[in-house]
Amino acid sequence: MDFIDLKTQYSRIKPSVDARIARVLEHGAYVMGPEVTELEQVLATYCGTRHCISVASGTDALMIALMALDIGPGDEVITAPFTFFASAEAIALVGATPVFVDVDPRTYNLDPAQLEAAITPRTRAVMPVSLYGQCADFDAINAISCRHNLAVVEDAAQSFGATYKGRKSNALSLIGATSFFPSKPLGAYGDAGALFTDDDNLAKLMREIRLHGQDRRYHHPRLGLTGRLDSIQAAVLLAKMEIFDDEVAARIRLGARYSELLADAFAGSPTVIRAPYIEPFNTCVYAQYTIEVENREIFETRMKALGVPTAVHYPLPLHLQPVFEHLGLGEGRFPASEAAARRVISLPMHPYLTEVDQVKVVQAVKQAVG
Numbered sequence: 001m002d003f004i005d006l007k008t009q010y011s012r013i014k015p016s017v018d019a020r021i022a023r024v025l026e027h028g029a030y031v032m033g034p035e036v037t038e039l040e041q042v043l044a045t046y047c048g049t050r051h052c053i054s055v056a057s058g059t060d061a062l063m064i065a066l067m068a069l070d071i072g073p074g075d076e077v078i079t080a081p082f083t084f085f086a087s088a089e090a091i092a093l094v095g096a097t098p099v100f101v102d103v104d105p106r107t108y109n110l111d112p113a114q115l116e117a118a119i120t121p122r123t124r125a126v127m128p129v130s131l132y133g134q135c136a137d138f139d140a141i142n143a144i145s146c147r148h149n150l151a152v153v154e155d156a157a158q159s160f161g162a163t164y165k166g167r168k169s170n171a172l173s174l175i176g177a178t179s180f181f182p183s184k185p186l187g188a189y190g191d192a193g194a195l196f197t198d199d200d201n202l203a204k205l206m207r208e209i210r211l212h213g214q215d216r217r218y219h220h221p222r223l224g225l226t227g228r229l230d231s232i233q234a235a236v237l238l239a240k241m242e243i244f245d246d247e248v249a250a251r252i253r254l255g256a257r258y259s260e261l262l263a264d265a266f267a268g269s270p271t272v273i274r275a276p277y278i279e280p281f282n283t284c285v286y287a288q289y290t291i292e293v294e295n296r297e298i299f300e301t302r303m304k305a306l307g308v309p310t311a312v313h314y315p316l317p318l319h320l321q322p323v324f325e326h327l328g329l330g331e332g333r334f335p336a337s338e339a340a341a342r343r344v345i346s347l348p349m350h351p352y353l354t355e356v357d358q359v360k361v362v363q364a365v366k367q368a369v370g
């Protein structure tokens, strides 16, 4: 059993992927070719934003968003400590200081109730992460940020396709930044990402920054990156968008089924703590289906012995990463993030998980906690 199965997906879309890639090889515009423009239109329509700017990775998307907002040394950007490293890395790479606000222990997303206390005169932006495929509480975060004149950038690397109160992830704040890393809900066959906004001026700046800050050929009013998307990745993503609605529906169905099947394991066991909590106004795309257990190491070893792959997203919160030691935020500072980092473990999840395999995973979980 695979943790994520990309081969079955490829066999489903092979004719479209192969034909689209062959077209790129024939026309030869390997970077920013016609597929890139077409993809940006498809993605902007899907998310319901005026602009989509495709980029080379999710990390570039976050950095380009911050650069377009002119955020740099001396500025603070608020994010969650329980996320993939890139969220805070992007803040630090533009020279700003990451400031952490603990997560809501039910959703693992930035807790709006703790946001205001972290805002200082240096705060320029808030970057909530929509972790595991579920959006953060953007109405609450936008309202607080608006009062303090802060930009809100969604780190939507794990939530492309998710909805919050009927609106799509990436369209919930000033800028949405997503990743199309192969294992993401919408994944390329290499690194890729995208930015979304309704703001014409920011869109123009982000387009320039992804291309070395160039506003016209060989003319650079600002610094930028080699942040462009290549045409082959755009071709792959266009093929995957043809089946994406169907895949999202499968993810939602499989997530609900997992929680249903696991319910008695959670009720009966002293070691399993709980299944994912999804807010009633959210739909989750389950970039990860993540449960909490006590004694995670024993659980992991038993699952492995039973032939079920698992993964830990993420074992060390960002305020405890060696590179952020200088921030002076020791253990105990963000208890919800630290508790989650000790307990979370993700089960196999992808749109092609069969009912038989799902039952096998659940049986293994029940055995591993017993």
Ligand SMILES: Cc1ncc(COP(=O)(O)O)c(C=O)c1O
Binding pocket: 057, 058, 059, 060, 083, 084, 086, 087, 129, 155, 157, 158, 178, 179, 180, 181, 191, 192, 193
């Ligand atoms: C929450 C989060 N932010 C940012 C990123 C960075 O995306 P990429 O790997 O495409 O640079 C990831 C990717 O794993 C992520 O999960």
